[in-house]
Amino acid sequence: xxxxxxxxxxxxxxxxxxxxxxxxxxxxxxxxxxxxxxxxxxxxxxxxxxxxxxxxxxxxxxxxxxxxxxxxxxxxxxxxxxxxxxxxxxxxxxxxxxxxxxxxxxxxxxxxxxxxxxxxxxxxxxxxxxxxxxxxxxxxxxxxxxxxxxxxxxxxxxxxxxxxxxxxxxxxxxxxxxxxxxxxxxxxxxxxxxxxxxxxxxxxxxxxxxxxxxxxxxxxxxxxxxxxxxxxxxxxxxx
Numbered sequence: 001x002x003x004x005x006x007x008x009x010x011x012x013x014x015x016x017x018x019x020x021x022x023x024x025x026x027x028x029x030x031x032x033x034x035x036x037x038x039x040x041x042x043x044x045x046x047x048x049x050x051x052x053x054x055x056x057x058x059x060x061x062x063x064x065x066x067x068x069x070x071x072x073x074x075x076x077x078x079x080x081x082x083x084x085x086x087x088x089x090x091x092x093x094x095x096x097x098x099x100x101x102x103x104x105x106x107x108x109x110x111x112x113x114x115x116x117x118x119x120x121x122x123x124x125x126x127x128x129x130x131x132x133x134x135x136x137x138x139x140x141x142x143x144x145x146x147x148x149x150x151x152x153x154x155x156x157x158x159x160x161x162x163x164x165x166x167x168x169x170x171x172x173x174x175x176x177x178x179x180x181x182x183x184x185x186x187x188x189x190x191x192x193x194x195x196x197x198x199x200x201x202x203x204x205x206x207x208x209x210x211x212x213x214x215x216x217x218x219x220x221x222x223x224x225x226x227x228x229x230x231x232x233x234x235x236x237x238x239x
Contacts, residue, residue: 006122007067007070007122007124008062008063008067008070008071009070009074009122009124009125009126010124013061014060014061017057017060020053021051021053021057023061023062023071025051026047026051026058026061026062026068026071027068027071027072027075028075029047029050029051030042030047030068030069030071030072031072031075031076031111033046033047033050034072034111034113035110035111035113038112038113038116039069039113039116039117042065042068042069043065044058044059044064044065044068047068066121069117069121070121070122070124070125071125073114073117073121073123073125073128074123074125074126074127074128075127076107076110076111076114077107077125077127077128077131078127079103079106079107079110080100080103080104080107080127080131081127081130081131081134093138093139093141093142094228094232096138097135097138097139097156097228098224098228100131100134100135100138100156101156101159101160101224102220102221102224104157104160105160105163105164105220108160108161108164109164109167109168112164112168115161115164115165115168132153135153135156135157136149136153139152139153142231142235143235144231144235148234152231155227155231156224156227159223159224159227163216163219163220163223167216167220170212170216171212171213171216190204190205
């Protein structure tokens with residue numbers, strides 16, 4: 001079994017023991033489980049059983065479920081990377097940064113378990129590092145430097161995470177409730193809200209017929225444009 005370390009990425013990857021099993025196979029199957037059931041459904045025994053091997057076979061490649069989560073996280077972060085982002089950033093830093101943000105959002109919607117496991121999992125894999133370098137390169141070429149470089153990238157990443165967290169909650173609520181039936185049952189309540197809080201009441205009533213997926217995408221793009229406008233203003237003034 002590999003020696004424990006702060007991160008699975010801090011030691012060399014072991015070569016496959018035989019042709020039946022590789023670390024990549026293990027990680028890809030773990031991602032399938034995570035997508036279907038979240039981290040609660042993931043265990044070394046579960047992965048081993050699905051791959052038709054013993055749980056002990058997995059420990060040749062990783063020491064624990066936590067390390068498997070590290071590997072799975074970096075696997076899906078690779079979906080965000082885009083080979084032309086660096087070239088595009090030379091002339092269009094806003095477009096390049098927006099592209100990374102939209103691809104990040106799409107990845108998180110495909111793999112919502114990432115949001116719950118991101119904070120407690122070391123983020124030191126090759127895809128994570130390449131993704132961070134790509135974002136910093138875009139902003140550096142735009143003129144950001146030093147601590148502002150870090151803060152600008154964090155602002156964009158925080159927007160993505162916050163927006164997707166809110167979107168997933170809204171979608172879950174919409175899935176549990178038929179909007180038309182809810183509006184009919186809550187009609188009197190909505191009228192009271194509108195009487196006391198007309199702007200809020202109007203917007204609450206408008207959500208009854210809204211297409212949640214399109215509206216979430218529109219709101220994400222709107223807020224991202226506002227954020228990029230702010231970064232553009234700071235870049236232009238040098239502050």
